[in-house]
Amino acid sequence: MAQTETVQPKEALPVRAWNWLTETQIWTSIFRHAAPINDRNRVLVMLSNVFLHLHPVRLKKHGVRLRYTWCMGGLSFFLFLVLTFTGLLLMFYYRPTLEYAYSDIVGLREHVPLGIMREMHRWGAHAMVITVWLHMFRVFMTGSYKPPREFNWNVGVIMLVLTLLLSFTGYLLPWDQLAIWAITVGANMARATPFLGHEGPGAALLTLGDVQLIHAADDARFALLGGTFVGEGALLRFYVLHCVALPLVIGFLMAVHFWRVRKDGGISGPL
Amino acid sequence: MELIKTFINLFADPRLFFIMSVLALVAIVWKREAFSRNSVGYGLLAFLGVFFAFGLFDENFRLIIVKPDNVPIVALIFLVVFFTWYAVREGVRNDQRIAAGDDPIEKEESDRVWVWPDLVYTELISLILCTAVLIVWSVGLEAPLEQPANPANTPNPSKAPWYFLGLQEMLVYFDPWLAGVVLPSLIIVGLMAIPYIDTNPKGNGYYTFRERRVEITIFLFGFLVLWSSLIVLGTFLRGPNWNFFGPFEYWDIHKLEPLTNVQLSDFIWVRMLGQPLPENWFVREVFGIVLTLGYVAVLPPLMARMFRRYYEKLGATRFYVTAMLLLMMLSLPVKMLTRWIFNLKYVVSIPEYFFNI
Ligand code: HEM
Numbered sequence: 194m195a196q197t198e199t200v201q202p203k204e205a206l207p208v209r210a211w212n213w214l215t216e217t218q219i220w221t222s223i224f225r226h227a228a229p230i231n232d233r234n235r236v237l238v239m240l241s242n243v244f245l246h247l248h249p250v251r252l253k254k255h256g257v258r259l260r261y262t263w264c265m266g267g268l269s270f271f272l273f274l275v276l277t278f279t280g281l282l283l284m285f286y287y288r289p290t291l292e293y294a295y296s297d298i299v300g301l302r303e304h305v306p307l308g309i310m311r312e313m314h315r316w317g318a319h320a321m322v323i324t325v326w327l328h329m330f331r332v333f334m335t336g337s338y339k340p341p342r343e344f345n346w347n348v349g350v351i352m353l354v355l356t357l358l359l360s361f362t363g364y365l366l367p368w369d370q371l372a373i374w375a376i377t378v379g380a381n382m383a384r385a386t387p388f389l390g391h392e393g394p395g396a397a398l399l400t401l402g403d404v405q406l407i408h409a410a411d412d413a414r415f416a417l418l419g420g421t422f423v424g425e426g427a428l429l430r431f432y433v434l435h436c437v438a439l440p441l442v443i444g445f446l447m448a449v450h451f452w453r454v455r456k457d458g459g460i461s462g463p464l
Numbered sequence: 465m466e467l468i469k470t471f472i473n474l475f476a477d478p479r480l481f482f483i484m485s486v487l488a489l490v491a492i493v494w495k496r497e498a499f500s501r502n503s504v505g506y507g508l509l510a511f512l513g514v515f516f517a518f519g520l521f522d523e524n525f526r527l528i529i530v531k532p533d534n535v536p537i538v539a540l541i542f543l544v545v546f547f548t549w550y551a552v553r554e555g556v557r558n559d560q561r562i563a564a565g566d567d568p569i570e571k572e573e574s575d576r577v578w579v580w581p582d583l584v585y586t587e588l589i590s591l592i593l594c595t596a597v598l599i600v601w602s603v604g605l606e607a608p609l610e611q612p613a614n615p616a617n618t619p620n621p622s623k624a625p626w627y628f629l630g631l632q633e634m635l636v637y638f639d640p641w642l643a644g645v646v647l648p649s650l651i652i653v654g655l656m657a658i659p660y661i662d663t664n665p666k667g668n669g670y671y672t673f674r675e676r677r678v679e680i681t682i683f684l685f686g687f688l689v690l691w692s693s694l695i696v697l698g699t700f701l702r703g704p705n706w707n708f709f710g711p712f713e714y715w716d717i718h719k720l721e722p723l724t725n726v727q728l729s730d731f732i733w734v735r736m737l738g739q740p741l742p743e744n745w746f747v748r749e750v751f752g753i754v755l756t757l758g759y760v761a762v763l764p765p766l767m768a769r770m771f772r773r774y775y776e777k778l779g780a781t782r783f784y785v786t787a788m789l790l791l792m793m794l795s796l797p798v799k800m801l802t803r804w805i806f807n808l809k810y811v812v813s814i815p816e817y818f819f820n821i
Contacts, residue, residue: 331551360625
């Protein structure tokens with residue numbers, strides 16, 4: 194009688210390769226725990242990954258569903274990241290001066306292979322305006338601004354304004370007819386700011402002796418444009434606001450916003 | 465075909481457009497149970513789809529909607545319609561559950577699930593879909609680039625970026641200091657004030673309509689009628705010289721609209737009292753000033769009297785802030801109506817101080 198021997202079936206090559214890979218020192222130095230296929234590792238993955246730790250470990254079921262959040266806040270954030278990335282690429286090509294601005298955009302269109310960076314940036318910006326509106330609409334319709342989330346709603350409103358301002362400042366940069374006239378129409382409003390615009394009500398009252406304090410060359414529009422019309426000064430100002438100042442501020446506020454979503458008890462739900 | 469177009473053009477008019485959007489809102493709020501049926505929601509989307517598809521065959525209409533920067537607004541129309549319908553439907557569903565003695569759906573679903581995989585995967589899929597849409601859109605539609613900037617050559621019409629067209633539309637009715645500075649600031653202030661003036665503890669964290677009827681109606685009025693629909697109007701229906709054009713109408717630069725607007729001071733001194741306009745601006749404008757003061761200073765206490773219940777519930781400060789914000793919000797439709805009915809240009813007009821209301 195022959196001895197029966199139990200033969201372990203050999204694992205398939207990809208499985209063995211995977212097992213080997215996940216045991217190397219390099220892999221284990223990056224991923225501190227095995228794949229999140231059991232509860233312990235599902236906790237660990239949320240706690241040890243810097244990106245995922247924006248989330249809690251567990252969440253009420255309704256808050257996970259698209260039905261409730263429409264994922265609009267998440268998409269706004271994602272679009273912001275896309276815009277940051279594509280914007281960075283655009284900055285390699287674009288110079289904010291009267292001499293180069295327009296021709297750099299033409300160059301982007303004609304010489305950069307597969308150049309859809311400008312399209313991604315522009316359409317992404319339009320899309321972000323829309324997602325932020327819809328996000329606000331969702332937050333209103335679920336009553337999520339009610340206590341304890343009043344403050345976070347306010348952070349949101351400021352980010353909504355900043356989103357529009359980012360879009361507005363970016364609109365000027367291609368320096369074509371569309372750009373300067375849209376900005377001219379917008380900026381002309383500032384001329385009529387009460388007290389601070391030279392055609393605004395009350396500005397005429399601000400005098401020192403018989404010197405007018407507010408005139409075309411120092412009013413609110415001048416501060417916005419760095420000049421009395423949309424020219425070199427405006428281009429530089431809008432460029433700096435668009436590429437540096439506003440993204441920094443809105444990024445900072447997003448950190449506050451997400452932190453507060455967590456601290457206010459996670460996604461809202463019935464009490 | 466041509467007949468339908470002529471018919472639609474005939475009815476396209478800023479007055480009708482605005483009144484129809486108000487009526488649509490009234491219908492949504494009033495008949496919300498019917499509105500929230502699936503057939504209505506998908507029917508509306510299908511109707512819009514057919515309308516735009518039909519419009520594409522018209523050269524004038526096509527010129528406007530395929531203008532690259534207008535494409536997002538076409539998308540916006542679909543999205544706003546869809547999500548309004550969706551939010552109202554979820555609200556109505558919960559209302560029905562509550563009326564039947566059940567909890568809202570959100571309460572039923574308050575057991576906890578793992579963020580990995582339940583949420584992380586949803587996010588990943590949304591993110592991939594969003595990227596895919598963005599890439600297809602970017603490959604398919606080139607970003608616009610017109611002639612180089614030329615300060616000497618003003619395009620007609622010159623339009624602000626699309627998300628500000630609601631504000632630009634207000635310029636028809638108000639001077640820039642109101643339409644471009646004061647009212648936008650008040651929109652921001654008003655939005656920020658919402659959590660502090662709405663003391664209704666109900667409807668926190670779930671969709672509902674009945675428990676927050678008033679708040680939701682006011683918000684929808686602002687969001688749908690005053691903001692979204694004016695953007696649509698400004699984008700698609702305003703042409704050269706900011707004249708109004710039907711969707712299938714050729715944008716004729718020479719279209720003339722009679723300018724017959726009069727000032728309130730003219731109206732009262734010259735037409736009613738048969739006298740020349742007084743020299744002194746204060747005497748000249750005294751009626752308008754009284755009216756304006758009445759609007760902002762006398763109406764709120766009257767409202768407090770009329771809406772005693774709300775006054776007591778909210779307390780004096782909250783009530784007056786709310787009343788002021790509401791009056792400011794309503795100032796636009798009020799001004800529209802007086803313009804349409806009496807051709808009124810300014811209630812108070814003191815060009816000496818750039819002060820026109
Ligand atoms: C720059 C744009 C914004 C980004 C990236 C953003 C992002 C987010 C995200 C990711 C969430 C988690 C839940 C969700 O996805 O719905 C959230 C929640 C929230 N957002 Fe925003 N948001 C933005 C603008 C706004 C605006 C404009 C408002 C209101 C005016 C707002 C008010 C809130 C509130 C109150 C919550 C808590 C909602 C809840 O707990 O149900 N946010 N936001």
